[in-house]
Amino acid sequence: VILDRHNRLSSSDLQSRLKNIDLGNGRVFSADQITEFVDQMQVYEGAMYEISTKLEILDDEFQVRFSHDPIHHMERRLKSINSIIGKLERKGLAISVESVKDNLFDVAGIRVICNYRDDVYSVSNYLSSQSDIQVLRVKDYIKNPKQNGYRSLHVIYAVPVFLSSGAHYTPVEVQFRTIAMDYWASLEHALRYKTDLPDARLSEHSQTLLDCARSLQNIEVQMQNIHRDINGAPQVGEA
Numbered sequence: 001v002i003l004d005r006h007n008r009l010s011s012s013d014l015q016s017r018l019k020n021i022d023l024g025n026g027r028v029f030s031a032d033q034i035t036e037f038v039d040q041m042q043v044y045e046g047a048m049y050e051i052s053t054k055l056e057i058l059d060d061e062f063q064v065r066f067s068h069d070p071i072h073h074m075e076r077r078l079k080s081i082n083s084i085i086g087k088l089e090r091k092g093l094a095i096s097v098e099s100v101k102d103n104l105f106d107v108a109g110i111r112v113i114c115n116y117r118d119d120v121y122s123v124s125n126y127l128s129s130q131s132d133i134q135v136l137r138v139k140d141y142i143k144n145p146k147q148n149g150y151r152s153l154h155v156i157y158a159v160p161v162f163l164s165s166g167a168h169y170t171p172v173e174v175q176f177r178t179i180a181m182d183y184w185a186s187l188e189h190a191l192r193y194k195t196d197l198p199d200a201r202l203s204e205h206s207q208t209l210l211d212c213a214r215s216l217q218n219i220e221v222q223m224q225n226i227h228r229d230i231n232g233a234p235q236v237g238e239a
């Protein structure tokens, strides 16, 4: 199952949104810059579809060969123009297509939610070893969780998108995580935007969330072991 967080890109919609962006001092994008932006967003969208198709093919193969679906579901999204501009501004970077290409690696994003931790590593390893794509960066917050308890495996891939002008290697950020990690991250994300709560309650909730992250991790190891046992695979130690 693939959940699209947005409709497919519409170039006319994108064009009208770009026309209305205020670049400061009343400046706006030129017609050429708008065309360049729209073209580049289409390339990001293509890259996102390339990677999600590869993931679906891997999932189908596992289903056929092992009667096991490693991927529970996927979510994909393109960063909106407003978020792109906002992020460039926050980082003090130039507002241009060149700047997006050089600095933002998460314009195309896919979240792969797996049943078990073993699935996270097998799916990501099989994808990473495909000869037509490159691994640009790996952040393993499963082996090294963040201080707040966040766990996920982040990989930035570069995938060739073939246009009339040739192959354009385009980055896609893929977040691999288990159902439990996703469950946790959704609540933590919601808490992060609850800035209207008193500080004492926020920090109490953050502490509870950290405890939840640890409990979920232990539950995951136990359930993974049951799953391995009934499938004849070796056991893992406690995390």
Ligand code: GTP
Residues within 6 Å of the ligand: 106, 139, 146, 148, 150, 154, 175, 185, 186, 188, 189
């Ligand atoms: P930015 O993209 O600028 O944030 O930096 P980065 O690319 O170095 O960040 P990183 O790879 O660590 O994380 C990118 C994405 O992972 C975020 O946009 C979130 O979707 C997710 N993420 C990272 N840390 C957390 C976290 O603590 N909680 C939650 N809920 N999500 C997180």
Ligand code: MG
Residues within 6 Å of the ligand: 105, 106, 173
């Ligand atoms: Mg990022």
